[in-house]
Amino acid sequence: MPPEGRKRRASYGLHTQKRIRKTPDPTKTTNINMKATRQTMQALALAWACLAPLTYAEDSQATKLLKKRSEHLKPLVTKVSPSVYVASGYSPANISMIVGTDGVVIVDTGTFPDHAKAVLKEFRKVTDLPVKAIILTHGHGDHTGGASALVEDAKAQPAIYARTPFNPEGAMFVAGGVQINGLRGARQGGFLLPPDKRINNGIAPAVNPPQDQNIFIGRPPRPTDTFRDGRKKISVAGLDIELVAAPGESADQLYVWFPRERVVFTGDNFYQSWPNLYAIRGTGYRDVKEWIGSLEAMINEKPAHAVPGHTQPIVGERRTTEVLNNYRDAIKHVFDKTIEGINKGMTPDELVEYVELPERLRDLDYLREYYGNIEWGVRAIFTGYLGWFDGNPTHLFSLPPAEEAKRMVKLAGGEPALRAAAARALKEDDAQWCAELCDQLLALKPGDQEIRTLKAEALEALAGKLITATGRNYYLTVAQELRKISK
Numbered sequence: 001m002p003p004e005g006r007k008r009r010a011s012y013g014l015h016t017q018k019r020i021r022k023t024p025d026p027t028k029t030t031n032i033n034m035k036a037t038r039q040t041m042q043a044l045a046l047a048w049a050c051l052a053p054l055t056y057a058e059d060s061q062a063t064k065l066l067k068k069r070s071e072h073l074k075p076l077v078t079k080v081s082p083s084v085y086v087a088s089g090y091s092p093a094n095i096s097m098i099v100g101t102d103g104v105v106i107v108d109t110g111t112f113p114d115h116a117k118a119v120l121k122e123f124r125k126v127t128d129l130p131v132k133a134i135i136l137t138h139g140h141g142d143h144t145g146g147a148s149a150l151v152e153d154a155k156a157q158p159a160i161y162a163r164t165p166f167n168p169e170g171a172m173f174v175a176g177g178v179q180i181n182g183l184r185g186a187r188q189g190g191f192l193l194p195p196d197k198r199i200n201n202g203i204a205p206a207v208n209p210p211q212d213q214n215i216f217i218g219r220p221p222r223p224t225d226t227f228r229d230g231r232k233k234i235s236v237a238g239l240d241i242e243l244v245a246a247p248g249e250s251a252d253q254l255y256v257w258f259p260r261e262r263v264v265f266t267g268d269n270f271y272q273s274w275p276n277l278y279a280i281r282g283t284g285y286r287d288v289k290e291w292i293g294s295l296e297a298m299i300n301e302k303p304a305h306a307v308p309g310h311t312q313p314i315v316g317e318r319r320t321t322e323v324l325n326n327y328r329d330a331i332k333h334v335f336d337k338t339i340e341g342i343n344k345g346m347t348p349d350e351l352v353e354y355v356e357l358p359e360r361l362r363d364l365d366y367l368r369e370y371y372g373n374i375e376w377g378v379r380a381i382f383t384g385y386l387g388w389f390d391g392n393p394t395h396l397f398s399l400p401p402a403e404e405a406k407r408m409v410k411l412a413g414g415e416p417a418l419r420a421a422a423a424r425a426l427k428e429d430d431a432q433w434c435a436e437l438c439d440q441l442l443a444l445k446p447g448d449q450e451i452r453t454l455k456a457e458a459l460e461a462l463a464g465k466l467i468t469a470t471g472r473n474y475y476l477t478v479a480q481e482l483r484k485i486s487k
């Protein structure tokens with residue numbers, strides 16, 4: 001769902017359009033009806049004008065929901081089953097402990113050593129047994145960066161389990177010399193924003209990493225025991241545990257199955273939010289088809305509890321079954337509809353209006369777009385299969401931005417008219433259009449501070465109406481960049 005007010009998604013777009021098409025023949029509409037409609041619209045406009053200042057002073061529905069989410073992200077240790085403890089909210093990613101006979105097994109390490117230390121302190125209230133093994137559900141920095149604190153705490157070097165090739169996403173950026181993902185990641189994470197501009201990260205509390213560190217690449221520890229595919233059974237600290245290859249959010253993802261207490265540790269293939277099928281910091285294709293298969297495999301284990309990579313665990317068999325099934329259904333629906341639209345020849349811009357969640361899944365809190373966004377997932381699926389070309393030959397060789405802008409200025413009746421239209425769009429609460437017109441003007445004069453500031457205002461307006469924390473942070477950070485006087 002885009003920011004509130006940009007009414008283009010099917011939930012209030014396609015269906016409405018269909019209804020409009022079914023309205024009676026307009027030639028049969030009487031003058032009286034038209035007059036009545038005009039009067040109603042004038043009355044509504046007046047009411048809106050009176051209410052508008054109040055409405056602006058209040059949080060949007062999206063912001064209210066995102067603020068409420070912060071409650072869910074507070075530090076909490078949950079005893080999920082007799083031997084399984086989950087620390088959520090101490091770090092962007094969860095840290096879990098399985099208590100064995102002569103040691104404990106840790107699943108994921110949190111983002112920074114200090115976070116892991118804080119969690120260990122809590123876990124030590126339960127047991128003093130040493131860390132015998134660490135399992136990394138995947139190589140992303142938010143799950144691996146705390147490992148050194150856990151290794152330090154252990155009496156002997158613990159085994160570190162992961163899949164191979166480990167952290168291929170980070171390795172690809174490094175090998176290709178791609179660095180911009182560091183800045184884009186910081187924008188997405190809100191790391192460059194003052195604390196009062198951040199609410200949370202949708203599935204994680206707001207945390208600031210050290211300036212020199214790209215947490216999305218991270219500095220993961222070197223795994224000591226790896227496997228490539230299928231299922232690896234391990235026995236450690238008196239516990240029988242199964243590690244299962246589960247590509248999805250990353251190619252190196254695994255889930256942990258603890259059969260004795262029927263607990264599945266899902267990694268980032270599940271958490272309580274619409275998933276990041278695509279991350280706006282920039283990632284290669286996350287294979288959504290495989291992701292669905294991995295959820296299917298977890299469901300087939302018949303778990304009684306699910307421990308996600310972020311957010312609080314799901315406890316109890318009925319709830320776990322229901323949540324995982326709905327989660328799988330939702331992703332599968334979006335995937336299937338996207339492919340259906342692709343085969344009809346739709347472009348990504350058309351697909352995002354075509355694909356929507358079915359009614360029964362739309363308002364489930366664990367599918368809300370706190371972190372990922374359905375539209376971005378739809379675009380990613382298109383690109384994953386077909387690459388950048390949307391199929392419209394006009395776009396094979398698009399006009400360069402400055403050339404298009406020159407023509408737009410002419411069409412608008414000159415630069416002052418285009419500037420006025422951009423300013424008017426914001427006043428009329430059409431922030432997206434304002435930003436798009438600003439882009440035209442900035443293509444010709446990138447340093448124009450008046451337009452940079454206007455675009456910043458448009459982005460801030462969009463941020464205030466978007467529930468997806470990653471997009472909200474990105475809007476606000478770029479607004480901050482635009483407000484800085486350009487040289």
Ligand SMILES: [Zn+2]
Nearest residue numbers: 093142268309
């Ligand atoms: Zn994560």
